[in-house]
Amino acid sequence: MRPYIRGKKSFTFDEVPENTSFEAGYLTSVNSGWRSVRPVINSAKCVGCEQCYLYCPDGVIAIQDGKAVIDYDFCKGCGICAKICRIKAIEMEAERK
Ligand code: SF4
Ligand code: SF4
Incomplete structure (x- = not known):
């Protein structure tokens, strides 16, 4: 894990901490059972700007081939x-169980 960057006036993407739990990198058990809504990414709109990756509090978004992808086993559905996402490439949809 790279050093935390809060407080730095400018930084490069190389200094941004790696995500914490995408595909269970750090979490050990699935925690999404109580989620009522889920984020759905429109990959045609996604420009890979990494903002969602940076702001997801659970570190469950990764950028793959220039597009955001979500690990639904660990996404809690907070909607952040x-x-x-400034271009509205992510919409929250009701969870289907
Ligand atoms: S913030 Fe939106 S455009 Fe940027 S990577 Fe995430 S989904 Fe894609
Ligand atoms: S809804 Fe919340 S936990 Fe799930 S991917 Fe978005 S920011 Fe992360």
């Missing part, structure tokens, strides 16, 4: 990624 949808709020932070």
Whole structure:
């Protein structure tokens, strides 16, 4: 894990901490059972700007081939990624069980 960057006035992407739990890198058990809504990424709109990756509090978003992807086993459905995406490439949809 790279050093935390809060407080630095400018930084490069190389200094940004790696995500914490994408595909269970750090979490050990699935925690998404209580989620009522889930973020759905429109990959045609996604430009890979990494904002959702940076702001997801659970570190469950990764950028693969220039597009954001979500690990649904660990996404808690908080909606922060949808709020932070400036081009509205993420929509929250009701969970289907
Ligand atoms: S914030 Fe939106 S455009 Fe940027 S990587 Fe995430 S989904 Fe894609
Ligand atoms: S809904 Fe919350 S936990 Fe799930 S990917 Fe978005 S920011 Fe991360």
